[in-house]
Amino acid sequence: MTGYTGNPRIRWTEWLPWLLAGAVFFLLPEYLALGARILIFILFALSLDLILGYAGIITLGHSAFFGLGAYVAGCISAKAGVTDPFVQLAAAALAAGLLGVLTGAVILRTRALTLLMLTMAITSILLEIANKWTSMTGGADGLSGVTVAPILGAFRFDLFGRVAFIYCLVALFLAWFLVRRLIYSPFGAMLTGMRENTTRMHAVGAPVYLRLIAVYTISAVMAGVAGALLTQTNQFVGLNVLGFELAGELLVMLILGGVGRIYGAFIGPVVYLIAQDYLAKQFPEYWYFGIGFILVLVVIFAPGGILGLLDKCLPSWKRRSSARASAR
Amino acid sequence: MSPVLETKKLCKSFGALTVAQNIDFRLHAGDRHALIGPNGAGKTTFVNMLMGALAPSSGRIYLGGEEVTRVRQAQRVKRGLGRTFQINALFRDLPVLDNVALGIAERRAQAAHMWKPASSHGEIIDESAELLATLGLADDARVRVKDLPYGKQRLVEIAIALGLAPKVLLLDEPAAGVPSMESERILKVLDRLPAGIAILIIEHDMDLVFRFARRITVLVQGEVLVEGPPDEIARDRRVHQVYLGEQHHG
Numbered sequence: 001m002t003g004y005t006g007n008p009r010i011r012w013t014e015w016l017p018w019l020l021a022g023a024v025f026f027l028l029p030e031y032l033a034l035g036a037r038i039l040i041f042i043l044f045a046l047s048l049d050l051i052l053g054y055a056g057i058i059t060l061g062h063s064a065f066f067g068l069g070a071y072v073a074g075c076i077s078a079k080a081g082v083t084d085p086f087v088q089l090a091a092a093a094l095a096a097g098l099l100g101v102l103t104g105a106v107i108l109r110t111r112a113l114t115l116l117m118l119t120m121a122i123t124s125i126l127l128e129i130a131n132k133w134t135s136m137t138g139g140a141d142g143l144s145g146v147t148v149a150p151i152l153g154a155f156r157f158d159l160f161g162r163v164a165f166i167y168c169l170v171a172l173f174l175a176w177f178l179v180r181r182l183i184y185s186p187f188g189a190m191l192t193g194m195r196e197n198t199t200r201m202h203a204v205g206a207p208v209y210l211r212l213i214a215v216y217t218i219s220a221v222m223a224g225v226a227g228a229l230l231t232q233t234n235q236f237v238g239l240n241v242l243g244f245e246l247a248g249e250l251l252v253m254l255i256l257g258g259v260g261r262i263y264g265a266f267i268g269p270v271v272y273l274i275a276q277d278y279l280a281k282q283f284p285e286y287w288y289f290g291i292g293f294i295l296v297l298v299v300i301f302a303p304g305g306i307l308g309l310l311d312k313c314l315p316s317w318k319r320r321s322s323a324r325a326s327a328r
Numbered sequence: 329m330s331p332v333l334e335t336k337k338l339c340k341s342f343g344a345l346t347v348a349q350n351i352d353f354r355l356h357a358g359d360r361h362a363l364i365g366p367n368g369a370g371k372t373t374f375v376n377m378l379m380g381a382l383a384p385s386s387g388r389i390y391l392g393g394e395e396v397t398r399v400r401q402a403q404r405v406k407r408g409l410g411r412t413f414q415i416n417a418l419f420r421d422l423p424v425l426d427n428v429a430l431g432i433a434e435r436r437a438q439a440a441h442m443w444k445p446a447s448s449h450g451e452i453i454d455e456s457a458e459l460l461a462t463l464g465l466a467d468d469a470r471v472r473v474k475d476l477p478y479g480k481q482r483l484v485e486i487a488i489a490l491g492l493a494p495k496v497l498l499l500d501e502p503a504a505g506v507p508s509m510e511s512e513r514i515l516k517v518l519d520r521l522p523a524g525i526a527i528l529i530i531e532h533d534m535d536l537v538f539r540f541a542r543r544i545t546v547l548v549q550g551e552v553l554v555e556g557p558p559d560e561i562a563r564d565r566r567v568h569q570v571y572l573g574e575q576h577h578g
Binding site for chain 2: 001005006007181185186187190193204206208
């Protein structure tokens with residue numbers, strides 16, 4: 001529980017994802033490239049959770065910021081020779097944040113289906129620009145020639161993904177820490193208020209529109225950084241970082257994990273990307289069927305996502321075990 | 329004494345349908361004023377225009393002597409206008425204390441703070457708890473609103489509005505849907521509200537209206553039919569005709 005009656009102390013369970021990431025680094029070195037990709041998508045899903053789960057902004061165009069971040073990081077490296085990874089991240093964050101402010105100022109005046117359509121339109125427009133502007137983006141062939149200098153001048157991205165994994169893990173940890181501070185703050189409480197009842201928030205004098213733009217921009221910056229991380233770890237940018245399909249996949253990941261609870265953004269991408277990796281190897285032509293099947297199961301049996309299911313099951317499991325203990 | 333809230337020739341039309349027509353209205357500090365009228369008279373529309381949730385077609389609204397006709401709702405609230413809703417507009421999944429604290433944080437200009445945890449804003453929490461205690465809701469502070477009985481939810485509506493420290497409080501049917509026992513409790517709460525607040529109450533419960541209000545305006549089909557003290561309104565044949573359908577014999 002967040003808000004004024006919430007307890008902001010970090011619980012031991014909240015350290016589990018980080019311990020798990022550490023274990024993966026040491027025990028599963030052959031999966032670090034996939035691991036880095038998962039960490040990037042967790043960051044991306046976290047940015048979506050902030051606006052969808054906490055502020056109640058529905059979107060199917062969040063890939064616009066991810067894609068813009070990816071292309072800006074790629075272009076300033078491939079076209080302008082800027083290879084410092086932190087400068088690339090900063091440029092991607094700035095560009096995505098700017099796009100967030102500008103588009104947010106227009107689309108956040110609308111609601112529901114209109115808002116959904118506008119978010120889709122924005123990412124589709126960006127996709128088309130990236131497709132046509134071949135001299136800058138490489139078009140359908142993608143943007144290659146991306147160079148990333150060693151991190152802090154010492155850690156060069158390696159073939160096995162070790163540096164990429166740690167780099168993405170640190171970026172995700174910082175983002176998690178900031179998002180957690182944000183949602184436990186009065187601003188976070190106010191976001192929940194806007195999601196719960198916009199009419200009342202207006203009536204208590206909240207400048208709802210400006211606050212929506214603020215959180216939308218923060219989320220855009222995070223998504224832009226996630227996109228830049230993907231570019232830096234792949235050293236390539238393809239058109240698939242933009243468009244409706246990626247935004248839809250991200251939404252599915254978040255729904256799988258559980259919307260509006262931070263850690264749903266951690267669980268969803270892990271389940272989705274591992275399932276995708278496994279299914280694509282086993283059934284190269286039909287792997288989407290498997291993902292769809294998982295989604296159907298979650299929607300029917302766990303409408304609150306995997307975390308929602310755990311919330312339901314754990315108390316009854318605890319009750320049963322304590323009843324068994326007292327019976328003995 | 330200049331009014332804290334005033335409207336001049338306030339009108340609202342939705343196409344051919346006129347729901348407010350040349351409403352002149354004044355509310356002074358400390359007033360206990362009721363707005364009554366049959367269903368569809370335009371009472372809630374009037375309140376929505378006062379709050380800025382609905383733009384009037386013509387006419388002017390003044391708050392504290394300054395024109396606010398085109399001022400946004402958030403700014404009007406900051407200038408001292410508070411309201412409750414006819415149908416509960418609460419944060420149902422949040423605890424009662426959070427419902428009140430959200431408004432108080434806005435008033436104290438701390439709602440946009442992004443770093444310090446909300447739970448360490450002791451001044452907001454203390455003020456919320458004190459306010460809930462004055463309304464008899466201290467024991468419910470940590471209960472989710474959706475788990476409260478309806479009568480108490482209506483009190484939370486009032487608590488949120490009071491948390492804004494309003495100069496003018498607009499109560500839109502505070503006792504709507506509440507059993508008579510609970511209605512009595514709401515009246516007691518209203519009686520204990522700070523004397524300096526100007527209160528405009530919209531209510532269908534005539535017993536509550538005549539016990540609470542010191543002045544009553546009757547609105548019919550968007551127009552002010554009559555305004556006066558409760559005893560005058562009670563004797564007014566036009567009011568009887570509107571409410572009871574009695575024939576008016578000259």
